[in-house]
Amino acid sequence: MMHKSNHPYHMVTISPWPLITSINIMFVLIGMMKWFYFMNLDLIYISMPALLLSMYQWWRDVVREGTFQGMHTSSMIKNLKMGMILFIISEIFFFISLFWAYFHMALSPSIEIGMLWPPKNIIMFNPYDIPLLNSIILITSGMTITWSHHSLLSNKLSSAINILIYTICLSMMFSLCQAFEYYQAPFTIADSVFGSIFFLTTGFHGIHVFIGTLFLMVCLMRMMNNHFSKNHHIGYEAAIWYWHFVDIVWLFVYMWIYWWSF
Helix, strand or coil: CCCCCCCCCCCCCCCCCCHHHHHHHHHHHHHHHHHHCCCCCCHHHHHHHHHHHHHHHHHHHHHHHHEEECCCCHHHHHHHHHHHHHHHHHHHHHHHHHHHHHHHHCCCCCCCHCCCCCCCCCCCCCCCCCCHHHHHHHHHHHHHHHHHHHHHCCCCHHHHHHHHHHHHHHHHHHHHHHHHHCCCCCCCCCCCCHHHHHHHHHHHHHHHHHHHHHHHHHHHHHHHCCCCCCCCCCCCHHHHHHHHHHHHHHHHHHHHHHHHHC
16 A cells, blocks of 8 residues: 655555564574484474565565565665665674684683694695685676676676676585585584684685575566666665675685685
């Protein structure tokens, strides 16, 4: 139901999706505890599809409001941009906490790990092998997504779509290379504090790459359906900011976790 208002802001209509999504997240977390403690995946199989379905329908409503109903005015777009900036800042501080833990142990290794960093018997990855390849892949993906954005701003939709596809392929290559690296890792997350920090930091970055890939795939589908124009593409801009954030964090991960520890 449409109604007039005396302000430029979009008052969200009553929606069941926040509540349903929150409940499904709770069941996913309970399902993960059942999986970790009892090796039982039944609740995961039920709650994960339900979570994905509720998230899809929630985002579908947001796309409908912004694209077809014209709810995302210039004032709304400013607020959406500020919200994305604050979200990225919160993610930056999350990774700062991981790097803080890393340097806390690396600069003054405790006696329990032999006062060495990396600890004895930890065979570190060669930073000039898969990590360097992944760095090149991510830096290239940052260049291609910027190219795609410039093509959209120049009203070259087909070029923007094709180059975005290249970016998605590069992001998938990164994830596959990281999965292969984990598969052949000479140590595990249980091997001292080094293994814990290494897999926690690189693993969370890998999750962010996966989320960013989903973000870009949604933007690709929307772009192919003519949801974006050179003047109105806030969803794509947010995805680009997020992807550049992922790129920059990886550079710090590579320099400090891989190269400096080698």
